[in-house]
Amino acid sequence: MGRVAIQGVTKRFGDVTAVDHLTLEVADQEFLVLLGPSGCGKSTALRMIAGLDEPTEGVIEIGARVVNDVEAKDRDVAMVFQSYALYPHMSVRRNIEFPLRSRRVDRDERQQLVEEAAGMLGLDTLLDRKPAQLSGGQRQRVALARAIVRRPQVFLMDEPLSNLDAKLRVQTRAELVELHRRVTTTVIYVTHDQVEAMTMGDRIAILNDGLLQQVGPPQDVYERPTNLFVARFIGNPPMNTVTGKVVRADGDRHAVAVPGGEIAVKPEIGKALDRLALAEVVAGIRPEHLELGADGPIEATVSVVESLGHERHVFCRLTDGQPVIVRQQAAEAAPAEQTPARLTFDDANLHLFDPTTERRVEA
Amino acid sequence: MTPTTTPPTTAPVAEVPARRRRFSRRVREASLGYALVLPSLLVFGTFIFYPFFKNFYLGLYRNPPFPNLPRKWVGFEQYSDILTSSDFYNSVKVTVLFALYTVPIGIALGLFLAVLAHQRLRGIAIYRTIFSSSIATSVAVASVIFGTLMNPRVGLLPWLGLDPQPPILQNPTWALVAVSVTTVWQNLGLSFILMSSGLQSIPDDLLEAAEVDGAGPWSRFRSVTLPLLSPTIFFAVVVGTIFAFQSFGQIDLLTEGGPLDRTNVLTYAIFTELRERNDPGAAAVLAIALFGITLLLTVIQMRVLERRVFYAR
Numbered sequence: 001m002g003r004v005a006i007q008g009v010t011k012r013f014g015d016v017t018a019v020d021h022l023t024l025e026v027a028d029q030e031f032l033v034l035l036g037p038s039g040c041g042k043s044t045a046l047r048m049i050a051g052l053d054e055p056t057e058g059v060i061e062i063g064a065r066v067v068n069d070v071e072a073k074d075r076d077v078a079m080v081f082q083s084y085a086l087y088p089h090m091s092v093r094r095n096i097e098f099p100l101r102s103r104r105v106d107r108d109e110r111q112q113l114v115e116e117a118a119g120m121l122g123l124d125t126l127l128d129r130k131p132a133q134l135s136g137g138q139r140q141r142v143a144l145a146r147a148i149v150r151r152p153q154v155f156l157m158d159e160p161l162s163n164l165d166a167k168l169r170v171q172t173r174a175e176l177v178e179l180h181r182r183v184t185t186t187v188i189y190v191t192h193d194q195v196e197a198m199t200m201g202d203r204i205a206i207l208n209d210g211l212l213q214q215v216g217p218p219q220d221v222y223e224r225p226t227n228l229f230v231a232r233f234i235g236n237p238p239m240n241t242v243t244g245k246v247v248r249a250d251g252d253r254h255a256v257a258v259p260g261g262e263i264a265v266k267p268e269i270g271k272a273l274d275r276l277a278l279a280e281v282v283a284g285i286r287p288e289h290l291e292l293g294a295d296g297p298i299e300a301t302v303s304v305v306e307s308l309g310h311e312r313h314v315f316c317r318l319t320d321g322q323p324v325i326v327r328q329q330a331a332e333a334a335p336a337e338q339t340p341a342r343l344t345f346d347d348a349n350l351h352l353f354d355p356t357t358e359r360r361v362e363a
Numbered sequence: 364m365t366p367t368t369t370p371p372t373t374a375p376v377a378e379v380p381a382r383r384r385r386f387s388r389r390v391r392e393a394s395l396g397y398a399l400v401l402p403s404l405l406v407f408g409t410f411i412f413y414p415f416f417k418n419f420y421l422g423l424y425r426n427p428p429f430p431n432l433p434r435k436w437v438g439f440e441q442y443s444d445i446l447t448s449s450d451f452y453n454s455v456k457v458t459v460l461f462a463l464y465t466v467p468i469g470i471a472l473g474l475f476l477a478v479l480a481h482q483r484l485r486g487i488a489i490y491r492t493i494f495s496s497s498i499a500t501s502v503a504v505a506s507v508i509f510g511t512l513m514n515p516r517v518g519l520l521p522w523l524g525l526d527p528q529p530p531i532l533q534n535p536t537w538a539l540v541a542v543s544v545t546t547v548w549q550n551l552g553l554s555f556i557l558m559s560s561g562l563q564s565i566p567d568d569l570l571e572a573a574e575v576d577g578a579g580p581w582s583r584f585r586s587v588t589l590p591l592l593s594p595t596i597f598f599a600v601v602v603g604t605i606f607a608f609q610s611f612g613q614i615d616l617l618t619e620g621g622p623l624d625r626t627n628v629l630t631y632a633i634f635t636e637l638r639e640r641n642d643p644g645a646a647a648v649l650a651i652a653l654f655g656i657t658l659l660l661t662v663i664q665m666r667v668l669e670r671r672v673f674y675a676r
Contacts, residue, residue: 052571072574085572089590089673098586102577146576156575 002028002063002153002186004049009058011044011210018044020210021058026154031180031187033201035194037233041210042190043158049188050156051075063153073102078147082159084139086131092118092142093127099150117149120182137168144176148183157189161196173199194234198222206230228358231284231351237313237325241284243355246273256283256352259320261298266347268363273352276361282353287313287327289349292335296344300324302335316341415654421647430641445648450624450632454649455656457539458628462607464543465550470599472547473554474592478584480555481562491559498552502612505549510617513541535625538618542626545613550606554599561595562588593672601664608657629653 004026011019019041026032034042047053049060051072060067067075078099086095096117100110118124121141131139140160147155160176161169177200180187191197197204198218206213206221206229214226225231231239244258254270255262263283265273273281292302292314300316303323307330314326314335324343328334335341352361424434425441445451476494480487497505512519515530531537565588573583611630614620620627620635627635629649636646 050571050575052574072571073577073579075575077575079572079575081568081572083566083568085566085568087569087573087587098573098578099576102573102579102582150577 003061004154004186004188005059005061006045006049007059007061009045009048009055009060011041011048011053012056017210019048019055019207022207022210022212024205024212024215026186026188029184029186031177031189031200031202033197033204034188034190034207035197035201035204035233036192036207036213038192040207042192042207045207046079046156046158046188046190049154050077050079076152077154077156078150078152079156080143080147080158080160082162084131084143084160084163086139086142086146088131091128091130092123092134095131095142096123096127096145096149099146103150105150113149117145120148120179121145136164137172140164140172144179148179148185151183151185153186155185155187157187159191160189162191162193176200194236198234206233208233224360225284225351226360228282228284228353231353231360235286237287237327239284239286239351240290240324241282241353242318242322242324243280243282246278246281256281258283258298259318259322260300261296261343263297263350264347265350265352266363269352269361272361272363276354278354278361280355281361282355282358284351284353285345285349287325289345290324290326291344292316292326292328292341293344294342296342298343300341300343302337302339302341305334305337307334316343418647418650421643422651424644426642426644434644441644442648442651445645446652450627451649451652453624454627454629454632457624457626458608458630458656460539461543461546461610461626461628462604464540465546465607465610466600466603468543469547469550469554469603470558470596473551473599474558474596476551476555477558477562478588480559494555495552495559497549498556500549500552502549502610503616505545506613506616509541509545509548509613513617529622532618533622535623538622539626542613542617545617546607546610549613550603554603557595557599558592561592565591590673594674597664597668597672600668601661604660604664605657608653608660629656 006022006024009019009022010017022041022045024032034045036042044053048055049062051067051070055068062075062077087098090098093114096114097110100113105113114127115124118127121144123138123141123145126134126138126142131142134142140163143160147157161172164172173196189196189200201218203216204218204221205215208229214221214230221230222234225234225239228241232241242258244256244263247255247257247262249255252267252270254265254267254273256265298318300318302314303317304315306313306315310330312328312330312332312334314328316324316326318324326343353359354361422442423436423438425437426434480491480494500508510532511517513531515521515526520526520531527534527537531541534541569587569591570583573587578586608628609630610628611634614626614628614631615634618626620631630653633646633649633653636642636649
């Protein structure tokens with residue numbers, strides 16, 4: 001069983017708290033992505049699971065076993081490092097074989113397992129080369145082969161794609177997902193790249209400043225970010241967020257007054273705003289949910305239009321100069337730059353956040 | 364510097380035939396090259412090449428047994444006399460033994476201490492300073508310290524209940540060992556610093572990867588640290604051997620080549636010939652021999668050992 005449970009784990013380096021009371025459960029065979037900006041504690045969390053760093057507080061379980069006092073070499077996990085950490089003096093074969101030698105697997109079995117792993121990753125013809133003679137992508141595959149060769153309970157991957165060029169990264173991303181399906185082992189994958197997180201993970205766990213922000217399937221996290229940090233971190237271009245005053249029209253009707261117009265709010269959300277007694281609120285709308293039209297609640301000016309071929313990013317300014325991005329399909333008519341426009345959107349796509357706690361306002 | 368004073372170069376150059384232009388450019392580049400090498404050439408010429416050939420030349424003359432008599436040209440006769448003598452054989456043997464006693468142990472100890480000090484522990488910097496401190500002591504200081512420690516009356520040995528007869532520095536069996544111990548100690552700082560810097564150049568990732576791959580501390584050391592340290596160790600072996608072959612101070616201060624020539628290394632034999640026997644010819648022959656042996660050993664080490672060295676590219 002490759003389940004991993006992290007309970008109340010904290011890691012402090014002197015005065016710095018790298019990971020703050022992290023509690024997270026990873027199911028057997030799950031692909032979990034730890035996502036966050038650099039310095040958020042995601043790599044430290046991974047290193048604690050690997051046994052390379054010791055938690056200051058808390059309990060880590062792998063399978064049914066508490067591993068706090070188990071050394072890295074006995075944890076039955078494999079790790080792929082950002083630098084790949086291939087042994088430069090050993091051939092590809094010896095590199096892949098190393099974990100098996102360490103565990104005193106006998107020679108025939110070793111050879112068979114190495115060839116299997118190398119075959120899976122298309123390394124058959126490279127077995128006698130040294131790492132220095134390989135390309136970045138090949139090195140990365142050797143690191144993966146070294147990880148899968150002994151069938152560990154858990155794979156830990158620390159930004160394994162970040163040293164590859166953009167094209168290779170997209171290709172390897174898909175290969176990794178495929179590989180995970182074939183070897184059916186739990187994977188904990190650290191990245192700062194939200195595209196990797198969205199495309200690869202069964203679930204994403206987002207960390208910031210050592211604190212867990214949200215855990216859930218990628219689509220859930222995208223559609224219902226639990227706070228402003230997650231809302232702004234996930235999605236590219238990022239979600240537009242504008243602070244506005246809560247205005248109460250007659251009776252139950254609530255609206256948010258933003259520069260250049262008013263955004264109507266659904267009655268059940270209005271109740272929540274009343275319950276929280278918010279005078280101001282942060283309104284968030286993803287660029288693809290905004291539309292440019294002749295009529296719409298919000299007045300703006302188109303400043304720059306960027307075409308990406310398949311889509312367009314339209315940079316607008318609200319009446320007070322705040323930037324807002326609208327994402328258009330290429331098929332839509334392109335607006336002219338430096339012209340006034342009105343922004344419109346569907347209520348269902350509006351996200352509201354408490355400006356002080358930064359939490360999502362829910363009905 | 365005013366760029367306006369230089370005339371435009373493009374116009375006249377265009378009139379010169381291409382071949383001539385290329386030639387003058389080659390000459391200019393070559394003369395610049397020689398000009399840049401000249402200072403080093405002068406220094407090396409004055410202090411290395413001239414003395415070397417002069418030394419070789421001195422060996423071709425035999426000096427008279429008494430001062431103020433003319434020296435006599437003997438060609439290679441003196442070379443063959445000295446290089447086949449039992450004294451020379453003894454000196455080579457002692458020198459090789461001295462290198463064998465000091466180099467491997469010095470490197471192993473330096474590596475051992477470097478591995479100990481390569482931990483992330485509070486206060487480890489104090490140990491690093493202590494371990495490297497002997498690099499700041501001179502041969503003279505080291506010799507005085509160890510001479511005192513090995514003194515038969517006030518030293519450490521009688522205090523430990525060890526009392527070799529004759530006393531250790533006069534003891535034919537143990538004198539070379541005693542000098543070697545002093546040398547190992549004195550070189551330990553350098554060896555420690557070399558090994559420490561070698562260790563620091565090994566990425567932590569590799570050792571961590573080995574740990575996750577299931578390797579214990581010894582296996583990590585043997586399979587990862589040692590191979591990646593091999594260039595450093597190789598360098599230390601070559602340089603250490605050269606140093607060992609040139610050691611003089613500790614022998615002069617502790618044993619003066621005795622007892623029974625058991626510590627009469629080549630450098631000390633050269634010194635004796637020159638200063639005590641007033642025989643520059645014989646000293647020159649020994650010096651040339653020392654040079655030849657050192658060169659030969661270094662070449663052999665490069666051929667044999669370097670094959671086992673892994674250089675990261």
